[in-house]
Amino acid sequence: xxxxxxxxxxxxxxxxxxxxxxxxxxxxxxxxxxxxxxxxxxxxxxxxxxxxxxxxxxxxxxxxxxxxxxxxxxxxxxxxxxxxxxxxxxxxxxxxxxxxxxxxxxxxxxxxxxxxxxxxxxxxxxxxxxxxxxxxxxxxxxxxxxxxxxxxxxxxxxxxxxxxxxxxxxxxxxxxxxxxxxxxxxxxxxxxxxxxxxx
Amino acid sequence: xxxxxxxxxxxxxxxxxxxxxxxxxxxxxxxxxxxxxxxxxxxxxxxxxxxxxxxxxxxxxxxxxxxxxxxxxxxxxxxxxxxxxxxxxxxxxxxxxxxxxxxxxxxxxxxxxxxxxxxxxxxxxxxxxxxxxxxxxxxxxxxxxxxxxxxxxxxxxxxxxxxxxxxxxxxxxxxxxxxxxxxxxxxxxxxxxxxxxxxxxxxxxxxxxxxxxxxxxxxxxxxxxxxxx
Numbered sequence: 001x002x003x004x005x006x007x008x009x010x011x012x013x014x015x016x017x018x019x020x021x022x023x024x025x026x027x028x029x030x031x032x033x034x035x036x037x038x039x040x041x042x043x044x045x046x047x048x049x050x051x052x053x054x055x056x057x058x059x060x061x062x063x064x065x066x067x068x069x070x071x072x073x074x075x076x077x078x079x080x081x082x083x084x085x086x087x088x089x090x091x092x093x094x095x096x097x098x099x100x101x102x103x104x105x106x107x108x109x110x111x112x113x114x115x116x117x118x119x120x121x122x123x124x125x126x127x128x129x130x131x132x133x134x135x136x137x138x139x140x141x142x143x144x145x146x147x148x149x150x151x152x153x154x155x156x157x158x159x160x161x162x163x164x165x166x167x168x169x170x171x172x173x174x175x176x177x178x179x180x181x182x183x184x185x186x187x188x189x190x191x192x193x194x195x196x197x198x199x
Numbered sequence: 200x201x202x203x204x205x206x207x208x209x210x211x212x213x214x215x216x217x218x219x220x221x222x223x224x225x226x227x228x229x230x231x232x233x234x235x236x237x238x239x240x241x242x243x244x245x246x247x248x249x250x251x252x253x254x255x256x257x258x259x260x261x262x263x264x265x266x267x268x269x270x271x272x273x274x275x276x277x278x279x280x281x282x283x284x285x286x287x288x289x290x291x292x293x294x295x296x297x298x299x300x301x302x303x304x305x306x307x308x309x310x311x312x313x314x315x316x317x318x319x320x321x322x323x324x325x326x327x328x329x330x331x332x333x334x335x336x337x338x339x340x341x342x343x344x345x346x347x348x349x350x351x352x353x354x355x356x357x358x359x360x361x362x363x364x365x366x367x368x369x370x371x372x373x374x375x376x377x378x379x380x381x382x383x384x385x386x387x388x389x390x391x392x393x394x395x396x397x398x399x400x401x402x403x404x405x406x407x408x409x410x411x412x413x414x415x416x417x418x419x420x421x422x423x424x425x426x427x428x
Contacts, residue, residue, distance in 0.1 A: 176380070181320055182373030188316045189381050195312060 005053040005119065008034040008046075010061055011085065016104060020056065020111075027112045030054070037061075039070070040077065048162055051078045054115060056102070058085040059094050071097040076162040079169065081122045083115060131174050138192060140167045144180060145187035146197055203257045203264060206239040206249040213238060217260040222404070226285030227252060227278070248275035254415070255282055259407045271419055276347060279416055280340055286408050287332040294401050295325050301397060302378075305390040309383055317382070324370045331367055335360075335412075343416070346423050357420040364413065371402045 007030050011017040017035050024030040033050055039061045040047050047055070055074055059067035066073075067090070074082050084090070084098040095101045100118030102111050133141065143153040150168070154161045172178050177186050187193045204213050211234045214220050224231070229252075233241040238256075242249035251274050257264045266274075302321055306314045339360050345352050375398040378391060 176376040177373045179370050179373050181323060182370060182377065185316055185320045185373075185377055186381055189313065189377070189383070195316070 004029060004031040005115075006030075006050065007032045007054045007056065008036065008050060008052040008080070010036045010039060010055065010057040012037050012058060012061055016058070016085070016087075023108045023111050024115075026108070029112060030115065039073070042160075047074075047077050047080075048165070052080050053119065054083060055080045056083045056085055057098075058087065058090075060087070060089050067094040068097050071099070076160050076166070078162075079166060081115075081118050083118055133171060133174060137167055137171050137174075140164060141171055141183060141187055142192050144168065144171075145184040145193050147180070203261060204238070204253050206242070206253050207237055209237055210234040210241050213256060217256075219400075219404070220256055220259060222289065223255060223259055223282070226289055227255070227282050228285070247281065248278050251275045251278040255279075255411065258410055258415070266415060271415065271422075274415060274419055276343060276416070276419055276423075279411065279419075280343060283408070283412065283416070284336070284340065286404075287336060290401070290405070291329055291332060294397070294404075295328065298394065298397055298401065299325065301390055301394045305378070305387045305394050306382070308385045308387060313383060317377070320377070321374065324374065327370070328367055331365070343420055346420060346427065349427065351424070351427050356424060357417055361413065361417050364409075367409065368402050368405050371398060371405065374398055375402065 007024055009017050009020060009032060011020070021032045021035075024032055033052055034046055036044075036046070039057075055078065057070055057074070059070055062070050062073075070084070071082050074080070081099045084095045084101040086095060086101045086103040099122060100114055102114050106114070139157065140153060143156065148156070150161055150164045153159070154164045157164075159167075171183070175186060177183050184193075184198055188195065188198070204216075210224065210229070214224070214234060221231070224234075227245065227247050229241050229245045229247070233244060236244075238253060239249040242252050250270075254266060254270050254274060258266065299321060302318065306317050309317075338355070339357075342352055342355050342357075342360075375395060378398065379395050382391065
């Protein structure tokens, strides 16, 4: 079970979601952990807590004008690979921003292959371990080193708290340091802050 | 999984398979002069239950070894506590002290402010770890020995220990990465290698130590609590 990739579905149709669950579970490669019928409200922490490997979203859960933006909205919540479900009410340009797409007319094997393909290309992301911190990440690192809480950082930099959490996860992945005390040492050794601002 | 250890093996054979066990053997009070004996005989001389000793050796050596229900039913809790206590003494008395000396030497050529930053982080971690051990020595072990005597002290249970059993290896992992990747070039390069090796060793040791607490001590004591009710 542990080796299966976790999946969350955001699909209003029960017929479609049940069909996908059956295909994904049957492959023994994926496990569906959560099914949402609607796009999660900001107060809904199910997706951010779960942080699944893959999210499959039917863009129709979003208002017609912002179906393209589903990808970036989800980036604020979790780091998952996001796959759009292609159906009658979905156009090609809506699908483009997503990490991949599957069609409701795909065969079982194609669905699995497409999901795996999207996961593979996501992993070779240049931002993976060992990468340089971006300017934004440095900014957030400095806040963390000064002892600020996620909420305070979000307010100061005008970001959502989810974005702050995502940045913090990326910082830890890039430099290999998890604890606040360790991050502070990193910031000091790299002259991102000086001693006086942490005492 | 590789073949696991059994009480009829000679200690020297066991140590040959995993030399880190030299530490464990001394922590439970077995002298290395008895390394030529079978584990069961050496345990007898040291007054420790040989199944418990072998269980610790297996947990310590094989990442995928999971104690069976039978293992847990047969385990001697006083001997587990003896091992945990011996480990605490080793961490605080030897490992952390050596690391501190090594780190001091390592950052000696660096600027004063750099030295201060690194040493402050280490001392902070050392204090935390010592507090963590002191709590186990002063609260948890006395509670466990009361339970073994058939008493049930008010206001404490092994669940509380489990709940507050924070991870002690995270900061050590950070320390390892800081020393390995982020210290300035002027630090003592040979010492850096030594310190990194020691940090890895201590981290792995602490992980096995925590495994014994969470997966042997806690479930067995919880069963004893239930029996007493």
